[in-house]
Amino acid sequence: MERGCGGKPFLLAQKKRFSPTNTMSNTLTKGQLIARGVLSQNPIFKLALSMCPAVGMSTTVMNGLMLGIAVFFVQVFSSMTISLIKNFIHPRIRIPTYTLTIATWVTVIDLVLAAYLPAAYAEMGIFIKLIVAFAIITMRLETFACKESPSDSFFDAVGMGLGFMFGMVVIGFVRELLGAGTILAGTPIAIEVPIHPFLFFILPCAGFFVVGIMMAFFNWIEAKYNEGKTSNE
Amino acid sequence: MNNNLRNYLSIAFAFFLFVGIVAGFQCCSSDTGGFIKAKEFGGENEIVLTTSQPVQDNIAPESFTVFEENDPDILMHPSKIEKGVDQKNNPTLTLSFADPLNQSNTHVVKAPELVPGTGPINLEVARSYLAFLVSIFIANLLINNYVFTKYLGLCVFMGTSKRKKTATGMGIVFTIVMLVSAVMSWLVNTYILQPFHLDFLQVVVFIGLVSLTVQAVDTILRKVNPILFNSFGVFLVLVIANCIIIAVPLYMANNHYNLIETIMLALGAGGGFLLALYLMSNVRERLELAPIPESFRGLPIAFVMAGQFALAFLGFSGLQIL
Numbered sequence: 001m002e003r004g005c006g007g008k009p010f011l012l013a014q015k016k017r018f019s020p021t022n023t024m025s026n027t028l029t030k031g032q033l034i035a036r037g038v039l040s041q042n043p044i045f046k047l048a049l050s051m052c053p054a055v056g057m058s059t060t061v062m063n064g065l066m067l068g069i070a071v072f073f074v075q076v077f078s079s080m081t082i083s084l085i086k087n088f089i090h091p092r093i094r095i096p097t098y099t100l101t102i103a104t105w106v107t108v109i110d111l112v113l114a115a116y117l118p119a120a121y122a123e124m125g126i127f128i129k130l131i132v133a134f135a136i137i138t139m140r141l142e143t144f145a146c147k148e149s150p151s152d153s154f155f156d157a158v159g160m161g162l163g164f165m166f167g168m169v170v171i172g173f174v175r176e177l178l179g180a181g182t183i184l185a186g187t188p189i190a191i192e193v194p195i196h197p198f199l200f201f202i203l204p205c206a207g208f209f210v211v212g213i214m215m216a217f218f219n220w221i222e223a224k225y226n227e228g229k230t231s232n233e
Numbered sequence: 234m235n236n237n238l239r240n241y242l243s244i245a246f247a248f249f250l251f252v253g254i255v256a257g258f259q260c261c262s263s264d265t266g267g268f269i270k271a272k273e274f275g276g277e278n279e280i281v282l283t284t285s286q287p288v289q290d291n292i293a294p295e296s297f298t299v300f301e302e303n304d305p306d307i308l309m310h311p312s313k314i315e316k317g318v319d320q321k322n323n324p325t326l327t328l329s330f331a332d333p334l335n336q337s338n339t340h341v342v343k344a345p346e347l348v349p350g351t352g353p354i355n356l357e358v359a360r361s362y363l364a365f366l367v368s369i370f371i372a373n374l375l376i377n378n379y380v381f382t383k384y385l386g387l388c389v390f391m392g393t394s395k396r397k398k399t400a401t402g403m404g405i406v407f408t409i410v411m412l413v414s415a416v417m418s419w420l421v422n423t424y425i426l427q428p429f430h431l432d433f434l435q436v437v438v439f440i441g442l443v444s445l446t447v448q449a450v451d452t453i454l455r456k457v458n459p460i461l462f463n464s465f466g467v468f469l470v471l472v473i474a475n476c477i478i479i480a481v482p483l484y485m486a487n488n489h490y491n492l493i494e495t496i497m498l499a500l501g502a503g504g505g506f507l508l509a510l511y512l513m514s515n516v517r518e519r520l521e522l523a524p525i526p527e528s529f530r531g532l533p534i535a536f537v538m539a540g541q542f543a544l545a546f547l548g549f550s551g552l553q554i555l
Contacts, residue, residue, distance in 0.1 A: 048532050049388050052476050056384035096444035099473060103437040111433060129436050129483055133476040135388040204384060205543030212529075212536030220528035 030155045037159025044167030044211075045218045049136040054171055055207035057127050061184050064172030066120045068165030070109050070128055075137050075164075077105045079145040079157035086146045098141045099132070106132045136160060174210055175201045268348055270323060272358045277333040280311075280342065280358050282326045283319055288347040296345040297328060301338045302357070336360055337368070366497045369490075371552075373501025379477045380509035381539070381546040386477040390510060391535055393471065400514035401507070406468040408503030411478060414439075414446040415499035418482035419492055426486075439482040440473075447472055477502055512542060 028036065041047055044054050050071070058064045078101050082089075089097050110128050113121045121128065131137070140160050145153040176183060179201030183191040200206050271283040280299070294311045301307070311328035319325050326347070334340065339359040346353055379385045393403040418439050426432060451469050454462040472478055481502045485495050516538050525534050 048391060051387035051391065052385050055387060093448075095470065095473065096441070096448065099440050099444045100437065103440045107433060107436050110436065126480060126483060130385070130476045130480060132436055132440050133474060133479045135474040138474060203547075204382070205540055205547060207384065208536050208540030208543055212533045212540065215536065216526075216528045216533035219533065223528060 030152075033152065033155040034159035034162065037156065037161070037163040038166055039163075041160075042163045042167055043136045043160055044164060044171070045215055047136065047139075048215070049139060050134045050164060051211065052130065053127055053134070054167060054211055056204060057124065058168055058171040058175055058207060058210075059179070059202055059204075060176045061169055061172040062120075062187065063123060064168030065165065066117075067124055067127060068161075068168040070113065070124075071131055071134065071137070071164050072158075072161030073109055074102065074105045074131050075140065075161040076154065076157040077108075078102045078137055079140060079153045080150055081105070082141045082145045083148065083150040083153035089146065094142070094146065095138075098138050101141075102137055103132045136164065171207070171210055171214065174214070175206065179203075179206070268351065269354070269356065272342075272356050274334065274336050274358065274360065275327060277336070278330045280328045280330075280334070280340065282328070282342075282344075282356070283323050284326065284347065285323065286348050287324045288316070288326055289349055292345060292347070294328075298343040299328070299330075300341055301335065302341055303338060305341070366493060369494055369497045370501040370504075373498055374505045374508065375546070375549045376552055378505045378509060378546055378549075379480065379502050380506060381543045382550070383480070384543075385480050386475045386506060387539075389471050389475045390506075390513065390539075391532060393468070394510050394513040394535070395517055397511070397514045397518060400510040402465050403468045403471065404503075404507030404510045406465050407472055407475065407478075407506055408500070410443070410446055410450060410469070410472045411481060411503040411506075412496065412499045413450070414443045414478065415481055415485065415495050416492070417442045417446065419485060419490070419495045422482070422486050432486075435483065435486060436479070440479055442482075443473055443478050475506075477506060509542070513539065 037043070043049050044051070053067050053071075057067050078098075081101050082098065106129065109131070113124075113128060140157060144156050148156070173183065176185070177193060178195075178198050181193050181195050181197040183193065201210065268285045269282060270285050271281075273281055275281040292314060294314050297311050297314070299309045299311070309330060312331045313329050315327045315329065317325050317327060328342075337360065339357055342356040342358055344354050344356060373379070377383060380387070380390050389403070389407075394400050421438055421442065422435070426434060426438065431438075447469050451462075451466065454466065454469075481499055485498055490498060513535070517535060520534060520538070529537075
């Protein structure tokens with residue numbers, strides 16, 4: 001019988017990167033799964049998915065962290081749900097099933113945040129509801145959760161969620177540092193940095209420049225690292 | 234294919250005709266009657282009233298009270314009143330104010346007795362409805378372009394803007410799905426979610442409708458026009474991964490738009506996405522040939538380019554719409 005997975009990869013742009021390695025059963029350990037999400041397959045810098053929040057919501061460390069936490073929970077819960085019900089999903093309706101699962105969990109997180117953290121909720125505005133359309137979550141469901149066991153899916157989701165949070169915090173750090181001259185402003189551990197604030201980095205369009213330059217920076221580090229490894233051998 | 238194109242064009246034409254007729258109807262249905270023939274904004278700080286009978290002399294500017302409909306506490310008085318005639322020799326009354334008026338809001342004018350025996354009157358002065366519709370369209374197309382000023386839909390934007398052909402295909406499919414799903418979302422929101430106070434289900438319902446639309450368009454297109462499906466079918470599944478498709482219904486629900494306004498919003502958002510994709514794909518085709526540092530190849534330089542587009546689109550924020 002045809003199973004819910006094994007169809008063509010969800011994202012056209014990601015076809016090349018994912019089809020060979022992820023169609024087979026998972027052989028990575030739990031630690032490797034988490035490390036993969038944070039480092040070698042970081043959703044923001046490596047997979048270049050979920051770029052909308054990385055550009056739009058990363059003006060401060062706090063904003064990035066809050067959205068990162070929300071995405072983390074949605075990712076973990078959705079991955080677990082899909083992994084548990086994977087044998088009952090007909091392949092033809094798998095994408096609508098993913099979307100509705102994510103939408104349910106987004107609604108839950110949305111209501112919880114609105115009730116318990118109204119200030120952060122007001123700050124993030126429409127972006128919380130837009131988590132439903134973030135490509136990274138659907139992509140993890142399609143390429144991982146609907147083939148693997150719930151426990152592996154859990155660690156994969158934790159890795160991806162942490163990787164997303166890490167990316168958001170790093171971008172937020174750079175933009176807040178250069179744009180406002182503070183780190184974690186408005187919290188008890190706020191740090192003032194004696195540099196002249198450069199307003200440009202707080203402007204939303206600077207998000208594109210910061211993300212682009214940081215991606216290039218990570219590419220450069222990776223190239224240097226690989227270069228060093230080959231010359232050592 | 235030529236025949237096909239003509240069919241689509243005629244459908245599009247009929248659609249715009251329909252929108253125009255409905256908008257025109259709504260526009261004219263707000264007639265006051267009585268001796269006021271027309272009321273409109275003149276210059277940036279003027280309200281012009283056209284009457285059928287000459288108004289009486291010696292009306293003091295202080296006897297007029299004007300306020301914005303959504304802000305009735307802030308009262309204004311015209312600084313001077315001028316009488317004149319328009320092209321058809323109808324008497325007009327021009328109220329000039331010290332400061333420019335915010336013409337996107339409806340203004341309420343409380344006028345004293347203008348013609349003997351008619352008593353004081355209340356008037357609502359608003360911009361024409363058609364202009365409001367056009368302003369929604371232009372605002373979503375350029376001023377609040379979803380890609381360059383709201384930073385939404387970037388994953389799909391970066392993924393499909395490598396080639397001009399792919400970019401236009403994606404843009405067109407996206408606009409069509411956007412239009413259909415926005416209309417369906419409006420229907421469900423107005424007739425089911427609002428009456429039963431189910432606002433918290435907005436996200437689930439709207440994304441469900443989008444999935445449904447995509448699946449339906451996929452199935453119908455596959456059977457009805459396989460050639461078109463082969464060229465555009467691959468983009469359909471990408472539509473769901475685009476944040477704009479869910480942002481537009483949420484925006485529509487927040488602003489309580491009616492059906493025609495929703496259609497203009499969807500067209501503006503879809504057209505804006507198409508415009509952004511087309512501009513970006515042109516640049517990226519050139520970038521393929523440019524000597525770029527190794528680590529900037531591909532996505533990083535595309536992001537820097539998008540940042541420059543975003544800076545350029547900031548210029549539209551100063552655009553004043555009629």
